[in-house]
Amino acid sequence: MNKNPLSIIVGVVLLAVFIVLLFVFQVRQSEVAIVTRFGAPHRAAAPGPHFRLPWPIEKVYKFDQRIQNFEDKLTEDLTADNNNLLTQVYIGWRITEPQVFFPKFANGSVTEAEKVLEGMLRSAKSAVIGKHALSDFVSAGGGSQFARIEQEMLALMQAQLRANSYGIAVEFLGLKKLGLPESVTQSVFDRMKSEREVLSSRLEAEGNAEAEKIKSRATSEAAKLLANAEREATRIRAQGEAAAAAVLPTFQQNPELANFLLRLNALEASLKERSTLIFDASTPPFDLFRGGSTNLLRK
């Protein structure tokens, strides 16, 4: 088995791979590396293959040189007009000088770097938010000044980083979240409810008022219509009376008879409805029962 050429070739290849892994390291396009020799930074390595002495003589620390995202916690600050505002900010940062970055943050720990960035960000945020009123953040009709606020925070961050030379740069910054503390949120909820209640009441009142107007208008129109109709009816009846008056002289020829006939008509008309009459025997023709007027019967 040991003399099998295939085994020897494979063994040699494996050995070569092992040696390559031991003495060569590669840095990806997205990375940058610092090589330390006996713990002291020795050189930086750009993307590509590089020779190294095996551990523990040389040790390679690789860093991501792309832009990295960092988001701070949602923190509470006071605006210039004394409103409590919660904000969260994201930043894009990158390692610009790995030789400077490496010794500053415990063997180039990104976690440590982000802790420092978080502190700076919090400081910059508080400073900038304290200079602006709430309406600079939240305002209808173009009143909000997001871009300006972000630019001010970014400028403060960059100034602090330049002053301290951490080997990192912040490329951009943006507000990611705006909020209100829980107690204020509850108050806003209450106010929103009140607004809606006012709106509901207003709408219902407007509806009732409009309905009343419509009903009153309709009643008025109906009354006018009826009044006009009554007027017209009266006028028409008057015309009838006038026409009837033209024949009255005819009755003047014998007013006594006319009145008698008129009474007879009235008698007939008045007894059309349900009536009860009590007659004594003297009322014609019931006087026939008494015989007083029945001279003709005696004959």
Add this chain to the structure above:
Amino acid sequence: MERSIQKNGLVNLLVLAAAAVVTFALARLGLALGALVASVFMGLGALVALVSWFQMRLEDRERVERLEYDELLRAKSGSSLFEGRDEGGFPARQSREQFEKWFVPGFTVALMAAQGAGAWLLWRWLAQPATLAPLQQPMVTLSMLGLVALILFLLGKFSSTIARLENHRLLRPAATHLLLGAYLAVLAAVGVAGVELFGAPRLDLVVAQALAVLLGIAAVETALGLILEIYRPRVQGRVAQPLYESRLLGLLARPEDVFTTAAHTFDYQFGFKVSDTWAFQFFRKALGWLLLAQLGVLLLSTTLVFIEPGERGLLERWGKPVAARAELAPGLHFKWPFPIDRVHRFHTERVQVFTVGSQPDPDKAKQPVVLWNLAHAKEELLLVANRDRASVDAANRDTGRQTPPVSLLTVSFPVHYTISDLRAFAYHHRDSGRLLQNLATREVIQYLASSDIGDVMARSRQEAADLLQQRIQTAVDAVQPALGVKVNYIGLQEIHPPVSVAGEFQKVVGATQKKQAAILAAEALAIRAQATADANAFKAVAEAEADRTRAEVNAGAGAALFTNQLPAYAAAPSYYVQRAYLQTFAKSVAPVRKYIVVATNTQEVIQFDLQDRLRADLLDVTIPK
């Protein structure tokens, strides 16, 4: 010699126990996870060593007892003193048999339970995010682990070698654990070195997780050993292998003995020489060659890469993109073997989705309806402006609190995107997807913070989605260096007031409907009133016209009748009057109820009950003819 095996067993026990304690202390002080799991293995190994040492003592006592018995037999040859000696006469042998019959299986069950429980608890503990803490004094941990490994290895090799001697088999379980402990200490050291020296922060955790899995596998193997022991053929005179001895751990501790171990296992389990078969011997000879060929094939396989549909690959040589063919399309590609060329795959065609604002809640996804006033997502409240300052002030007066002129809304925008520039996506930003999410969130909150709540609620949803898509794409395009993504779609999934105030908003909608209903009811009433008035007016006029006609006609007719009556009256005034009277009287009085009083006694008082009967009396009933 017999005393020597007991001494070796005791040394193995003490060294394993000490190694377990030291490794555990190192793990706790140095926060090394791999070392902690290794210490559990060593502790269990110490228990195994304790039991095997005790078993050695019992077997030793039995040998002494047998020697004494043989000596007595020779001295009292021919005597009948011991001829009838029964089993009760060998207490040491009985003790050993009882021990093997009861204690060893019981201990093995306990060992299996400890291994299983240990694996489960360790796995759960390792899965907690807080478990992975920065290492403390890693170089000290490394050095001490190396020392522990060296001591365990030397003692383990020694014990393993002498365990091959006859009657030394009980040294083998402890030797296995000594060697295994040495290798695990090296593995734990590799984990620490990976974190500290080779920039692999999770290597220690991965080593610990792998060892926890191994502990679980050992528990399964112990359980299987217990089951197989029931069915193992008992061959007369064959010495039983200790039940608590793990073949799997033995294989790991002595990989050079893989075939010997396997052969012993098969022979032991099946009761005949499996290891003498042709196939077994062939694999024994060819194993090395096969393993090397396998490794060679593995290395060669790294020269081929298959890019799946919907994917693209970034080909890097020594970490740098290969200029001529940096991006690999779907299909088969050749490359230099690992570690020269490496391919990183990306799903360039796949639509990737994230949600801005309220996130979908899987627990509430099964709700049949989605209502504003019922929580249906992980609600995130976003600030929106309130232009109507008067209403804010009025509400503040009502509630007696001073709240800022803002309102809160719940929105949910799913954003779909694809990778448009792979190299930019891979090399410009560490997490382009996350940055896109941040940019999209920023645009959404900025849009809401600069909009009035009334406008947002009333505005066309599609219009808002289009506007936001445009703004997000503009923001993405403005990022330098480029993100390499294209926003394909933004859907305005929901936008409504928070759950706790949604009911009030719904009441406003209800109030709007009530208003409309009241107006419509009034309009209906007005229409009815108008129609009735029209009809009444028409009726009044028509009646008046009829009255007029009646008056004219009656007047004319009356005049004509009177003109004709005058001659008749003139001819017989009295008769005419009487006739007219009586005709009219008869006609008029006919339908009327009449009472005619014809009594002559005028002093008599006559009472009439002129009340109408409500119900018909019997007397009123008409008798049919």
